[in-house]
Amino acid sequence: MTTTDSPRRPGRRRTTGASPVRTLERGLHVLSVLGAGGAATLSDLSRRAGLSASTASRLLQTLEKAGYAEWDAASGQWRVGLGAYRVGAAYVGGSGLTGAADPAMQRLVAELGETCNLAVVQGGEAVYIHQVEGRQLVRMFTTLGAGASLHATGVGKALMAWQPPEEVRARLGGGPYPALTPHTLTTLAQYLESLEAVRQQGYALDDQERELGVRCVAAPVHDAAGRVVAALSVSAPTTRLSEARVPETARRVREAAAEVSRRLGYGGPP
Template identity: 35%
Template sequence: MSQVQSVERTFSILEILSKYPEGLSIGKLSKDLELAKSTVHRLLSTLMAKGYVQQDEQSGHYRLGIQCLVLAGSLLNQLDIRTVAKEALHTLAKSSGEVVHLCIHDKNEVVYIDKVESDQTLRMYSQIGRRALMHCTGVGKALLSGFTQEQLEELIVEKGLPEFTETTITEQADLDNELRTIKARGYAIDEQEHEKGIRCIAAPIYDHDSKVVAAISIAGPADRVTMERVKGDLAQAMLDQSKHISAKLGYINN
């Protein structure tokens, strides 16, 4: 058996076992691979020695080992959200003609970590590294949709719900209702809540643990980013790209 053929068969074993969390017998593996049991046993022995496969003592079935999880964890930890999201940000900026942001939360605040400029005029103070409160921004509310009730209450105690414009949410009951709406439809709207004249649509980004780890937004002047646009083409584009980024991070939407 050539070295390349051996590698291919080894990966085939791992791919098959990944579909059977309860494990498979060597007989079933041999049948699926169309290989002799002796060949499969030899490959399994090597994989077991390295920790990529383990054998159940009672059933004798083989299943994926802990080392596969170690590798997967290392890969997921290396994923840079900015690199992963870059293509989607440019796609949104091009299709919408507006400014697009990528944000994370830190110390109960929004942090802007990437930005794709619009080729149109926009009077909006935003720059990479800027911080903002969460209750009054589209990205902030998208991030808050992943908070537990306890986390939300801790944020309110620490930061309060200060008013920036007449549309800013300043009551916890209203914020609770807003977050329920965001979870149901999949995106948040900043209805000129932080800056008068600026409207945003934002969506959360999920990781492989189904946790909200970031948010993306499209922002522009309210007379250009109309509610009709927000609930129409912008909402669909936002949902498509947020799902695309989340999938790259290993999120599986059941």
């Protein structure tokens, strides 16, 4: 196996000779190195971890299968996966992303009465990691940890709008995309055009694109480095979230997302 920085994904090999405990120790070490240094190619990560490229590759593939590492084919790099975030969030309690977002989400639900969600991107999906349920008798509900299409959701658009086109294509593919409703965007050209609108207005709208009778307004959450790390959204039936109410709802969602971003150390424009 080569140790060069190739965008191609390393092939799989069988693990031999190492005890389960030793393999676990090495896997945790690789995960720790990945978390400390950020996204890295196989050769860079193996060098930092002090392991051969073949050993690092096997460990990373095991971590990926469990959701603790993620392979980015577009950049040829490995990064920390959502599974590692979930474990970290369980330890830090209120000091992680969900902890930073919860106060703003609670206030937003108190003001609007509608369900508020927080989502991050994993692979080709938007994954919901936190929710504050609305106060309405009929309200939207999403299972935490569930994935949703990036092309047909407000959170998906908010997560992708500030990414380069090659990153968007790498995560969604070249299309056509599944038409979940008659309103779903099904081509890459349509989707990229919609992302331009998201960047200009500062929020994303799912206008019955995932489910008929449901609208969702979402805004990006930035970390201290200015990267979009999450999307905050409000979902409601179209009977309550009418077209006329979208601008005011979007304003409040943007304000809540900006508050979360500030809590994460972001000092840029809202």
